[in-house]
Amino acid sequence: MFSLVDDVYVEDRLFTLKARCEYEKCKGACCKGEGLGTPLFEEDIKRIEKETGEYDFFDYQRGPRLKLRKNGECMFLRGDNCTINEIKPFFCLAFPVVLHIKDGFKYLMFQPYSECSFVKSDIHYVQSISRALVQRFGQRWYDRLLERLK
Template sequence: MIPIDNTIVSDNLAEIKFVCDLKKCKGACCVEGDFGAPLLEEEIGLIEDDIEVIKPFMTEAGIKTIDLYGVFDYDFSGEFVTPLVNGCECAFANFTDDVAWCAIEKAYEAGVTRFRKPVSCHLYPVRISTRQSFDAVNYHEWGICRPALINGKRLGIPLYKFLKEALIRRYGKTWYSKLEKEINTRNTKKDQA
């Protein structure tokens, strides 16, 4: 484990090689699973504020789900998550050539919202569990990401580097620099051993 400020980071972020391969996985993380993506409470308001400019990028079924149930749901532990369409894909998922993509992110790329997408989606396959005095930053192993493990190994890119932008978005540049420094120090010690 790697302690950085108020976080405990799993060694997996430094050790596992990972780069998403959408051509192979087809964005399955937006479709598979029992619940939608975790949402921070403040993200709910951002989505609600911009839902009308996000809707043109959504599927008809996704819009119906949002209109019926709102922009969030709850998981089994009472945490906020994105709603699902008929228990399947995220209400904000849309598809091109059978590849899922995020309607919120497409709206962001089009310049109609300043909210990129839920930070949990940006961070995936990392999941953050908030404890009493710290955040546990862990790799979520899931078979649907096997193509990303193969791609990451082929490219030699560790998970923390692949997720640099998302980790900075969540914890800031200073935090990321500390993480990078600690990982480099550990790697140097391993090389010298």
């Protein structure tokens, strides 16, 4: 089920989920993706281009998406570290909360990979990804989301 927060349909479990990612167990599975590359919004592309001077980091075959290395990892991953940590795309900041846009409607959904591992937290998961949500939807929208947490 979904509840509407302004113009975004938010999966109901996001209003109650109190957990955080346990990166030391999954080893950044989200950085390796599912072999498709990280989905990008145009704002992500512009921000990465501006901050890095890099222009050959994405393709439009299934996209736009970040290009992958031959081993299937994100081209910005070096060991266990992201080289664009401060300017990560929305998908990277929010995962496993994913934004789907279909027929003009926005759906915010919780879609972890099988490798994802979580531990209980004192705060709601959406609070741990506040940077991504504010960046994408704005502070006013995020404040309205917080009002709905249970």
